Amino acid sequence: xxxxxxxxxxxxxxxxxxxxxxxxxxxxxxxxxxxxxxxxxxxxxxxxxxxxxxxxxxxxxxxxxxxxxxxxxxxxxxxxxxxxxxxxxxxxxxxxxxxxxxxxxxxxxxxxxxxxxxxxxxxxxxxxxxxxxxxxxxxxxxxxxxxxxxxxxxxxxxxxxxxxxxxxxxxxxxxxxxxxxxxxxxxxxxxxxxxxxxxxxxxxxxxxxxxxxxxxxxxxxxxxxxxxxxxxxxxxxxxxxxxxxxxxxxxxxxxxxxxxxxxxxxxxxxxxxxxxxxxxxxxxxxxxxxxxxxxxxxxxxxxxxxxxxxxxxxxxxxxxxxxxxxxxxxxxxxxxxxxxxxxxxxxxxxxxxxxxxxxxxxxxxxxxxxxxxxxxxxxxxxxxxxxxxxxxxxxxxxxxxxxxxxxxx
Amino acid sequence: xxxxxxxxxxxxxxxxxxxxxxxxxxxxxxxxxxxxxxxxxxxxxxxxxxxxxxxxxxxxxxxxxxxxxxxxxxxxxxxxxxxxxxxxxxxxxxxxxxxxxxxxxxxxxxxxxxxxxxxxxxxxxxxxxxxxxxxxxxxxxxxxxxxxxxxxxxxxxxxxxxxxxxxxxxxxxxxxxxxxxxxxxxxxxxxxxxxxxxxxxxxxxxxxxxxxxxxxxxxxxxxxxxxxxxxxxxxxxxxxxxxxxxxxxxxxxxxxxxxx
Ligand code: SF4
Ligand code: SF4
Numbered sequence: 154x155x156x157x158x159x160x161x162x163x164x165x166x167x168x169x170x171x172x173x174x175x176x177x178x179x180x181x182x183x184x185x186x187x188x189x190x191x192x193x194x195x196x197x198x199x200x201x202x203x204x205x206x207x208x209x210x211x212x213x214x215x216x217x218x219x220x221x222x223x224x225x226x227x228x229x230x231x232x233x234x235x236x237x238x239x240x241x242x243x244x245x246x247x248x249x250x251x252x253x254x255x256x257x258x259x260x261x262x263x264x265x266x267x268x269x270x271x272x273x274x275x276x277x278x279x280x281x282x283x284x285x286x287x288x289x290x291x292x293x294x295x296x297x298x299x300x301x302x303x304x305x306x307x308x309x310x311x312x313x314x315x316x317x318x319x320x321x322x323x324x325x326x327x328x329x330x331x332x333x334x335x336x337x338x339x340x341x342x343x344x345x346x347x348x349x350x351x352x353x354x355x356x357x358x359x360x361x362x363x364x365x366x367x368x369x370x371x372x373x374x375x376x377x378x379x380x381x382x383x384x385x386x387x388x389x390x391x392x393x394x395x396x397x398x399x400x401x402x403x404x405x406x407x408x409x410x411x412x413x414x415x416x417x418x419x420x421x422x423x424x425x426x427x428x429x430x431x432x433x434x435x436x437x438x439x440x441x442x443x444x445x446x447x448x449x450x451x452x453x454x455x456x457x458x459x460x461x462x463x464x465x466x467x468x469x470x471x472x473x474x475x476x477x478x479x480x481x482x483x484x485x486x487x488x489x490x491x492x493x494x495x496x497x498x499x500x501x502x503x504x505x506x507x508x509x510x511x512x513x514x515x516x517x518x519x520x521x522x523x524x525x526x527x528x529x530x531x532x533x534x535x536x537x538x539x540x541x542x543x544x545x546x547x548x549x550x551x552x553x554x555x556x557x558x559x560x561x562x
Numbered sequence: 563x564x565x566x567x568x569x570x571x572x573x574x575x576x577x578x579x580x581x582x583x584x585x586x587x588x589x590x591x592x593x594x595x596x597x598x599x600x601x602x603x604x605x606x607x608x609x610x611x612x613x614x615x616x617x618x619x620x621x622x623x624x625x626x627x628x629x630x631x632x633x634x635x636x637x638x639x640x641x642x643x644x645x646x647x648x649x650x651x652x653x654x655x656x657x658x659x660x661x662x663x664x665x666x667x668x669x670x671x672x673x674x675x676x677x678x679x680x681x682x683x684x685x686x687x688x689x690x691x692x693x694x695x696x697x698x699x700x701x702x703x704x705x706x707x708x709x710x711x712x713x714x715x716x717x718x719x720x721x722x723x724x725x726x727x728x729x730x731x732x733x734x735x736x737x738x739x740x741x742x743x744x745x746x747x748x749x750x751x752x753x754x755x756x757x758x759x760x761x762x763x764x765x766x767x768x769x770x771x772x773x774x775x776x777x778x779x780x781x782x783x784x785x786x787x788x789x790x791x792x793x794x795x796x797x798x799x800x801x802x803x804x805x806x807x808x809x810x811x812x813x814x815x816x817x818x819x820x821x822x
Contacts, residue, residue, distance in 0.1 A: 230662040233702035297592050304620050308611055315632040318716075324702045332707065336633065346611045356591050363572045363584045372573065398565040418568035427569045434568045470710045471752050477710050484660045484708045 178206065181543075185214045189292050189547050192557015194531075196546070203543045208535045212561045219562040223521040227487025228254055228328060231521065236322040238523060238559040241284050242277035243323045244313070245501040246559070250521075251326050252407065253497035253508035257490050258328070260462060265453040266330040267408040272446040273316065273325065274499075275439040276343075279350065280309045281502035281554070282432040282439075289429055289551040290361055293370055298360050301353045308346040315339055328488050329463040330456035340447050347440055354436050362433065371426035375549035377537050378423060385536070386529030389504025390431035391553055395423035401500035412449070415442050425545075428552035462488055487516025494520075503527055503554055525559035636703045636716045639694050641735060641744045649735060649745050650713035653689040657705035657714055665698035666705060667691065689735065692744060696722035697731040712750060 181198045184190035193214035199206040219238065223231045235246040248270050255262060262270075287302020310320045315336050317325035326332065361367050377387075379395040392399055400417040402410045418434035420427030456463045460479035469476030492514035498507040504526030511520040530553045538546055572578040595618055602616025608630050610620050622629050631637060641649045653670035669691035706716050722731055737743040 226662055227660075229704070230660065233662050233700050233704070297595070307620070311610065311632075314635060318632075318634050318636040318703060319701060322701060324704075333634065342611060349611060359591050360588050362570070363575070363578050364588055365578065365581050365584060368572050368578075372571075394569075400565075403564050417565045419565045420569040421567065422569055430568050430570060464707060467712070471712065480708070480710050481654075481656065484656045 183546070185211075189550060191288070191550070191555060192561070194555065194557060194560075196534075196550075198543065198546065200543060205538055205541055205543055205546065208538050208546070210531055210534055212531070212557075215557040215561040217562065219523070220521055223518050225517070227516045228490060228518060229483075229487060231518065232326070233322065233324045235523075236324055238525065238562065239281070239501065239503070239506075239527075239556045240321060240558045241556060242274075242281040242502045243321065244273045244277045244317075244325050245499065245506065247323060247326050248274055249497075249499040249501065249506045250508055250523075251328055252499060253495065253510050254328050254488075254490060256497050257493055257495050257510060257512060258462065258488070259491070260329060260457055260459070262330045262457060263454050264409075264451050265334075266326075266455040268446050268450040269331055269335065269455065270326065271408050271410060271413070272443055272450070273313070275442045275446070276309050276313060278502045279436055279439045279443075280306050280313075282436050283309070283350070283354075285551070285554040286357055286361070286429065286432050286436075289548065290357065290367075292547050292551050293367055295360060295364070295367070298357045301357050301360075305350040305353045308349055312339070312343050312346055315342070327456065327463065329459065330454070332456070334455050343443070343447060347443060350436075351440060354433070358433055362430070368426065370544070371424065371429060371548055371552075373422070373424050373426075374541065374545040375425040375428075375537050375552065376423050377533060381536060382423060382533070385533035387504065387533060388526050388529075389500070389502070390435060391428055391504065391530050393418065394420035394427035394431050396421040401498060401505055407499060413442050413445050415445075425548045425552045432554075489514070489516055490518075498524070501526055503556065504530065506559075523559070523562065525556075525562065527553075527555040527560040531555045531560055631719045634717075635719060636701050636706075638696070638718045638720045638722055639699075639705070639714055639716055639733075639744060640718050640747045641692060642713050642715055642747065643742075643745055643749045645749045645751055647749075649689065649692070650711050650750065651689050651692060651709075652685050652711055652713070653687045653692075654710060656708045656710060660704045660708040661699075662702060662704065663698045663700045665695040667693040667695075692735045693732050694744065695732045697728060712752060715747070718747060 179200045181200055183196040183198055185193040185195040190196065195211040195214065197209040197211060199208070217237070219234055222234055226234075231250065232247060235250045236243040238246045283302040283305045287299040287306075290296075290298030290302070313323060314320045316339065317323045317333060377385075377395060379397050382392050382395045383397065387395070388399070396419060398417065398419045401407070402415075403417055415438050417438065418431050420431055460476075460483075464470070464483060465476040465479045470480045490512040492512055494509070494511040496507060496509045498505045500506070505524065506526055507524030509520070509522040509524070510518060513519040534549065534553065538549055577583050598616050598618050602618075604617045604619045605613040605615045606627060607613045608622060608627060610622065613620065641651055644650050653668055655668055655670075658664075658666040658668050668689050670687050671690035672686050673688060701716075703716055705714055722733075725731055733744045735743065735745050
């Protein structure tokens with residue numbers, strides 16, 4: 154490389170046209186407040202011309218001390234914190250956490266609660282993928298897919314707010330089941346929304362999947378091999394795009410996923426285009442799952458009937474001393490989780506959302522660690538992008554769909 | 563077919579290689595939206611999913627049209643009044659204890675036993691101060707669930723009003739001028755309330771629905787006959803295959819609650 158030392162201020166006149174352009178490495182900061190860096194991530198990119206020499210993602214701008222905060226509150230009180238991990242699919246965090254706690258407690262939740270959990274998780278998987286696909290379109294210069302994606306997401310948010318009372322910070326579910334059952338008339342509305350989302354997906358698909366400009370920017374860029382992806386710890390659509398058929402819903406079915414007929418798309422090239430296709434396909438599969446859930450869901454309670462875990466029914470609380478005492482004990486001491494530790498995982502929209510929880514037998518967690526799917530994937534970005542063009546960074550960053558809230562906790 | 567291959571290579575497709583057909587198809591989609599929105603009048607149905615007509619616009623023009631908050635939406639808190647206008651709250655601190663944001667501050671007082679309003683003496687304790695800092699609140703709804711008196715609800719369907727200073731978000735039962743601030747909305751009465759009990763009357767068996775309406779739940783399909791006291795001995799729950807397995811062989815340790 155040329156340096157200033159051998160810069161000749163008076164170059165021989167004959168050479169001037171043939172001489173190489175003087176280049177110098179340049180460091181560019183992408184983010185932390187850049188619309189294409191989802192959340193607030195800073196990417197320190199070293200460039201030579203337009204080629205990326207090194208990329209260094211820097212996280213922590215959204216760090217809130219999630220794990221430490223959990224140690225100071227009861228297990229139930231952790232729940233609102235988990236909303237803020239992956240804020241695009243909050244329900245999956247809620248349920249992942251609850252599933253881990255229930256496993257440590259050794260309780261089985263009622264059948265209907267399991268179906269509703271699958272249903273709500275898949276709704277939020279659609280929401281996450283719609284956002285991701287829309288954002289990819291937006292950042293590659295197509296504004297319409299983004300609008301359609303957000304329109305679909307908005308419909309899901311409406312349904313979710315009817316379900317749990319908030320659009321974004323759901324705090325849905327409680328240890329031992331759910332705090333609310335489906336509202337009246339919700340099924341029909343949900344089916345209607347699904348029909349609409351299906352139409353929107355066809356339009357997004359039509360605008361993007363075969364669009365030559367889009368394909369040229371996505372195909373063959375941001376490639377990662379299956380071995381590398383496994384080494385980095387990729388999970389979810391990003392791993393499956395490399396051709397690895399691993400999905401926790403199939404590999405280790407939880408709740409009622411084994412009673413539902415659905416397929417999991419797998420790619421082969423591990424490039425941006427395949428990662429995008431995985432999401433488009435998963436949208437269709439989630440739609441299938443939700444329809445089956447709505448059809449097959451049994452009637453029954455949605456909460457276990459054990460007053461050491463669940464609040465007593467309000468009629469008991471208002472009217473009887475036993476109910477009040479059970480309620481007070483649960484509020485003041487929290488659910489008494491037996492001492493022990495375990496790791497439990499669910500398949501969230503971006504991959505394996507794992508919870509490592511330790512209890513010392515009290516009402517508060519001793520330790521809560523969350524394995525955010527986005528974290529290993531983000532750490533693989535430098536490997537994917539080094540030596541490639543700067544313009545490939547944006548689609549790559551889009552398709553890995555890193556969510557600041559969960560990566561930086 | 564649990565897993566299926568989904569990757570495609572559109573560059574091998576002749577239609578795609580011709581470039582123009584796909585270009586026109588994409589243009590068709592956007593043009594369809596454009597013309598339908600241009601010539602159709604926007605359906606102003608606030609339930610966006612039910613919108614019909616030519617126009618595909620799904621926006622709600624906010625200040626003029628306000629989206630409907632579904633039943634059970636977690637809005638601004640209110641302290642539920644009794645029929646005599648006093649708060650139902652008995653200052654038991656449950657909501658303040660469960661609040662993960664620790665944004666509820668309560669000071670308890672006692673009704674004067676010699677006071678003329680005899681009905682108030684059925685409950686002795688009441689809050690003299692009940693402050694919720696709406697800026698710290700994470701709107702989780704746990705306080706509503708924890709309240710054993712149905713005295714706090716989030717069913718107002720509004721948000722905290724904007725203010726210029728932080729103190730403007732700390733709402734008390736009554737504001738400085740003595741106007742009810744948190745204490746608002748329709749009064750609520752339960753048959754189990756002490757002031758509703760008559761001498762010698764049994765607490766009536768409530769359908770479970772009573773409890774659930776405050777959360778805005780509709781689809782509660784099961785009722786319980788009789789009262790089940792204690793842990794999980796209640797009969798008459800439909801056999802849905804759920805079982806509770808908790809190891810009770812060891813003593814369950816109890817943590818002391820320390821408010822940090
Ligand atoms: S909604 Fe949650 S954060 Fe807000 S006051 Fe109630 S318990 Fe506290
Ligand atoms: S609002 Fe309810 S939980 Fe809170 S102090 Fe009053 S009675 Fe207790």
